[in-house]
Amino acid sequence: MKRRTLLASAAVALGLxxxxxxxxxxxxxxxxxxxxxPVGDGGWTYEHNQxxxxxxxxxxxxxETVFQESVPEGADAARAITQMALSGAxxxxxxxxxxxxxxxxxxxxxxxxxxxHATGYKRADNVSVYSARFYEGRAIQGHIAGSMTKxxxxxxIASFPIPExxxxxxxxxxxxKKVNPDVEFSIIWAxxxxxxxxxADAARAxxxxxxxxxxxxxxxxxxxxxAQEAGNVITFGQASDMGEYxxxxxxxxxxxxxxxxxIDRVQAVMDGTWESTxxxxxxxxxxxxxxxxxxxxxxxxxxxxxxxxxxxxSGEYQPFTGPLKKQDGSDWLAEGETAxxxxxAGMNFYVEGLTGDIPN
Amino acid sequence: xxxxxxxPILLIASIMVSATPILFxxxxxxxxxxxxxxxxxxxxxxxxxxxxxxxxxxxxxxxxLGFAAAALASALLSMCFGFLTQFLLSNQVxxxxxxTLVGLGLSSLIGKPYEGMKxxxxxxxxxxxxxxxxxxxxxxxxxxxxxxxxLALVAGVWAFLKYTRGGLILRAVGESHEAAHxxxxxxxxxxxxxxxxxxxxAGLGGxxxxxxxxxxxxxxxxxxxxxxxxxxxxFASWRAGRILxxxxxxxxxxxLQLNLQAAEVAVPVALLSMSPYLITILVLVVISARxxxxxxxxxxxxxxxxx
Numbered sequence: 126m127k128r129r130t131l132l133a134s135a136a137v138a139l140g141l142x143x144x145x146x147x148x149x150x151x152x153x154x155x156x157x158x159x160x161x162x163p164v165g166d167g168g169w170t171y172e173h174n175q176x177x178x179x180x181x182x183x184x185x186x187x188x189e190t191v192f193q194e195s196v197p198e199g200a201d202a203a204r205a206i207t208q209m210a211l212s213g214a215x216x217x218x219x220x221x222x223x224x225x226x227x228x229x230x231x232x233x234x235x236x237x238x239x240x241x242h243a244t245g246y247k248r249a250d251n252v253s254v255y256s257a258r259f260y261e262g263r264a265i266q267g268h269i270a271g272s273m274t275k276x277x278x279x280x281x282i283a284s285f286p287i288p289e290x291x292x293x294x295x296x297x298x299x300x301x302k303k304v305n306p307d308v309e310f311s312i313i314w315a316x317x318x319x320x321x322x323x324x325a326d327a328a329r330a331x332x333x334x335x336x337x338x339x340x341x342x343x344x345x346x347x348x349x350x351x352a353q354e355a356g357n358v359i360t361f362g363q364a365s366d367m368g369e370y371x372x373x374x375x376x377x378x379x380x381x382x383x384x385x386x387x388i389d390r391v392q393a394v395m396d397g398t399w400e401s402t403x404x405x406x407x408x409x410x411x412x413x414x415x416x417x418x419x420x421x422x423x424x425x426x427x428x429x430x431x432x433x434x435x436x437x438x439s440g441e442y443q444p445f446t447g448p449l450k451k452q453d454g455s456d457w458l459a460e461g462e463t464a465x466x467x468x469x470a471g472m473n474f475y476v477e478g479l480t481g482d483i484p485n
Numbered sequence: 486x487x488x489x490x491x492x493p494i495l496l497i498a499s500i501m502v503s504a505t506p507i508l509f510x511x512x513x514x515x516x517x518x519x520x521x522x523x524x525x526x527x528x529x530x531x532x533x534x535x536x537x538x539x540x541x542x543x544x545x546x547x548x549x550l551g552f553a554a555a556a557l558a559s560a561l562l563s564m565c566f567g568f569l570t571q572f573l574l575s576n577q578v579x580x581x582x583x584x585t586l587v588g589l590g591l592s593s594l595i596g597k598p599y600e601g602m603k604x605x606x607x608x609x610x611x612x613x614x615x616x617x618x619x620x621x622x623x624x625x626x627x628x629x630x631x632x633x634x635x636l637a638l639v640a641g642v643w644a645f646l647k648y649t650r651g652g653l654i655l656r657a658v659g660e661s662h663e664a665a666h667x668x669x670x671x672x673x674x675x676x677x678x679x680x681x682x683x684x685x686x687a688g689l690g691g692x693x694x695x696x697x698x699x700x701x702x703x704x705x706x707x708x709x710x711x712x713x714x715x716x717x718x719x720f721a722s723w724r725a726g727r728i729l730x731x732x733x734x735x736x737x738x739x740x741l742q743l744n745l746q747a748a749e750v751a752v753p754v755a756l757l758s759m760s761p762y763l764i765t766i767l768v769l770v771v772i773s774a775r776x777x778x779x780x781x782x783x784x785x786x787x788x789x790x791x792x
Contacts, residue, residue, distance in 0.1 A: 330744045
């Protein structure tokens with residue numbers, strides 16, 4: 126027992142000494158990352174980890190990165206973030222919506238540490254928010270999905286009823302409906318970001334209910350595997366290319382590219398120029414990439430999809446452009462009017478034509 | 486709302502597939518707990534089974550070999566737990582939790598090269614006559630072999646505990662290890678065998694996840710099903726039949742609620758989402774309300790021959 130206590134206190138002392146040393150002598154800047162899934166999920170967390178690796182490669186010895194994976198959203202996250210701040214991290218990226226309040230709580234206790242929260246909307250002096258305009262990619266998915274479905278039924282595996290997910294559903298639906306007025310969406314709320322077995326079950330349930338296109342807003346590649354098994358069903362890579370499932374079922378993808386942003390922000394900490402900001406970039410700035418459209422997509426549809434991508438990238442077209450009505454039939458956007466960022470950031474309604482209710 | 490889009494035949498078939506991993510893990514853990522050992526490492530053993538099964542199936546091209554390797558690997562892992570708790574008398578709860586952590590880490594290490602790969606799938610059996618029956622054939626008799634293995638295992642465990650001398654000894658060890666020891670039974674050896682069996686079952690459950698239910702390898706893919714299996718053992722009050730009910734209910738309601746969502750049934754999604762947990766607990770508590778349903782008396786207590 127005694128020996129254990131001794132070892133533990135020695136370890137703590139050593140930890141404090143190193144942290145103090147690094148802090149006061151300009152050693153490597155420590156950047157921390159909190160992940161919601163495992164880094165090998167092949168989707169969301171995988172891409173954030175790629176961003177982390179890019180930071181390491183870019184700065185070499187000048188930076189040290191630490192990460193913790195599979196951190197549950199909610200109260201437990203605060204513990205993990207605090208731990209990371211205590212261990213001397215100067216900037217901490219918390220990479221899931223559900224870390225929003227824990228991040229702010231911890232940030233108020235560590236005014237000298239910079240925090241970056243992904244996909245949230247609450248900021249503080251030392252808390253920035255950043256996200257990507259995934260809905261731009263969803264517009265392209267919707268276009269391909271609407272053009273290619275034969276059963277006119279598109280299945281959508283949603284995670285949690287938060288604005289980011291709802292935006293994606295609306296954007297995909299609007300653009301599927303444009304090319305195919307008969308299209309219907311059936312939406313399953315999985316209430317998880319990462320649970321391969323459940324995601325596969327959800328994909329199967331949708332396919333058994335007649336869907337021949339599966340869109341997912343969950344993080345693993347399981348729905349791709351389920352679609353492949355079913356045959357004749359198309360899917361899109363989510364957050365990461367998931368190219369190993371191409372050319373069928375995966376016909377295209379939305380790829381998140383966080384690396385440039387992470388490098389920028391760590392640089393800002395090193396230079397002492399870090400400020401609390403609100404970043405929301407899309408296809409134009411390269412934060413959202415569209416994975417290669419496979420040969421399973423007819424040539425004409427592919428050309429249209431690429432044209433749509435270019436129009437969105439140049440800012441010439443905004444996916445939420447009127448005339449659009451809300452689900453209850455009330456007017457939302459007039460002809461030619463585009464949605465402002467405030468409405469998009471807090472989106473909590475379906476557009477006209479979608480069925481079912483958004484859970485609370 | 487369009488219930489007609491749900492095909493009951495496909496639904497029942499999906500339910501059986503969805504329940505099988507938990508059923509394997511739970512029936513194995515039940516034997517372990519019946520012998521008086523609490524192994525909280527089910528999640529870790531499952532995921533090691535998932536990755537080893539997947540890796541072996543990919544490399545050998547034979548899913549059956551994958552299942553065998555998965556069972557063996559998880560059983561070996563469970564032997565670490567057995568050695569620590571039975572010989573070194575470490576705390577079972579802490580060691581079990583440690584086993585889960587080790588399993589999760591080890592599996593992601595082994596699994597790194599296998600991400601995004603495809604495995605050979607287990608063929609669906611084509612049982613003469615039975616598979617050709619209308620409705621029931623596709624519903625119940627066109628599954629892969631492991632579904633039937635899991636069901637046979639439940640029946641086997643039930644019969645073993647109820648009718649055999651071995652089952653009686655196992656239960657005696659779990660109820661009072663001192664008494665069993667006094668009668669000359671090798672408590673530690675019997676417990677190790679139970680732990681080995683539990684590990685092998687958890688491995689099969691994990692491999693079923695990565696080879697049939699999902700089918701792919703993804704880090705952390707068990708996502709808590711080991712804990713569900715542990716809970717089902719308790720709520721099923723350590724009875725083989727009730728474990729079958731529990732696992733099928735949980736798997737069933739999980740799949741059913743997803744289907745109901747897909748069919749746009751007007752029930753709040755939050756309610757549907759928690760229904761697997763709610764219904765499984767309710768039903769098992771109700772059927773366990775009558776009769777003896779205590780835990781094995783020596784559950785979780787360490788045994789040392791000289792004490």
